[in-house]
Amino acid sequence: MSDRVLVGDVGGTNVRFALAEKRGGKIEIDEFAKLAGDNFETFDDALRQYLEDTGLNPKRACFAMAGPVRDGEVMLTNRNWHVSAKRLCSQYDFDDIQIINDFTAMARSVPEHSSDYFEEILPGEEIPDLPVIVAGPGTGFGVATLFPLGDDAWRVLTGEGGHIAYAPRDTIEFDVASVLMREQGYVSNELVASGMGLEYVHSAFCEVFGREMEDISPQAMRQRADAGDEMFDQLIAMRAKAVMGAVGDLALANGALGGVVLAGGVTERIVDYLRRPDAIARFRERGPMSGYLANCPVRLMHDPEAPLIGAAAYYAQETLW
Incomplete structure (x- = not known):
């Protein structure tokens, strides 16, 4: 479990989660889930649902959010969600959470694709x-x-x-x-x-x-x-x-x-x-x-x-x- 990182893609419509792992120098994901953002009051609620559904207890995470990120916090542009890495670490016992812009993640994926x-x-x-x-x-x-x-x-x-x-x-x-x-x-x-x-x-x-x-x-x-x-x-x-x-x-x-x-x-x-x-x-x-x-x-x-x-x-x- 320690070799895997929880990743998330949080947009104005959907929230996607998965576990990422490096295999043979290539990043692969499993435990994928897609949740409708309208079903949750906050991102924290969506994360809680995913962790409960999967029974996972990851210690590290990187969440890509559709909004401007500053000091580990973001307010989504097209959804009224405020997300804080510090708060999530405290609530869910993560050792480390990185929050990045969703297109930072989209762009960084380009070199990883054939x-x-x-x-x-x-x-x-x-x-x-x-x-x-x-x-x-x-x-x-x-x-x-x-x-x-x-x-x-x-x-x-x-x-x-x-x-x-x-x-x-x-x-x-x-x-x-x-x-x-x-x-x-x-x-x-x-x-x-x-x-x-x-x-x-x-x-x-x-x-x-x-x-x-x-x-x-x-x-x-x-x-x-x-x-x-x-x-x-x-x-x-x-x-x-x-x-x-x-x-x-x-x-x-x-x-x-x-x-x-x-x-x-x-x-x-x-x-x-x-x-x-x-x-x-x-x-x-x-x-x-x-x-x-x-x-x-x-x-x-x-x-x-x-x-x-x-x-x-x-x-x-x-x-x-």
């Missing part, structure tokens, strides 16, 4: 030893920059990059962004592209297109778009262009010619829209600097367990586990 886990969105050539942007929308919009340090060591820089201001570029986007600005005040890439903002974006599109707002799931929106509904096609296209524009901005700002890795559930559901010429243009067309990103590759990572692997990899590197 090429089989990645789908090409835009072809290109990674330049070794340069930063990699890891970003994408799920419930929120996570952003991290992955820096190679050599000798299989990595450093991850995280912030709240998903809350960078959204930049509309065409008539429909300006009209929709104007409605969002009137209703929400500040319009971020997270508001436009992520799950938490979809209802607001849908409402704004209905106003722009002169249609009644209806209760409709993201899956049904996609079905309408595929059937030729212009409004829903434009809505999904706007979200895809927001993603590609945002990661292009981030790559340009960070000199991230090591490539871009997209992640997040929303990203996976709109992958064909990310490949549309207008979305590709948002990534590559940079005025006099357009050539800078011309050969920068964009890949999509497929692994729902990636943040758990990344949390374990982070813990291993930082604590010499």
Whole structure:
């Protein structure tokens, strides 16, 4: 038991737990569980449920949380949970708990995955030893920059990059962004592209297109778009262009010619829209600097367990586990 570390991925929708272990130099996980966040008043309650269900008594843990972390504490961005490593250690008799941002874990997982886990969105050539942007929308919009340090060591820089201001570029986007600005005040890439903002974006599109707002799931929106509904096609296209524009901005700002890795559930559901010429243009067309990103590759990572692997990899590197 002492050789295993409890890892967690805590987002705005779900809480995932697992035990991580190093086997033959590779991180593997077992005792996986996925819990709905709405079923718990606090993260502490979700952790208690997992430990009771499994009968486990781990002494070390690394939890990846969807929010800004400071001094071992975090308030989740899209759920009213405050989490403290000190409090958890006291309550559950842990020897050590590390709390990190969820996209720190997502980014740190990238070097741990083989090429089989990645789908090409835009072809290109990674330049070794340069930063990699890891970003994408799920419930929120996570952003991290992955820096190679050599000798299989990595450093991850995280912030709240998903809350960078959204930049509309065409008539429909300006009209929709104007409605969002009137209703929400500040319009971020997270508001436009992520799950938490979809209802607001849908409402704004209905106003722009002169249609009644209806209760409709993201899956049904996609079905309408595929059937030729212009409004829903434009809505999904706007979200895809927001993603590609945002990661292009981030790559340009960070000199991230090591490539871009997209992640997040929303990203996976709109992958064909990310490949549309207008979305590709948002990534590559940079005025006099357009050539800078011309050969920068964009890949999509497929692994729902990636943040758990990344949390374990982070813990291993930082604590010499």
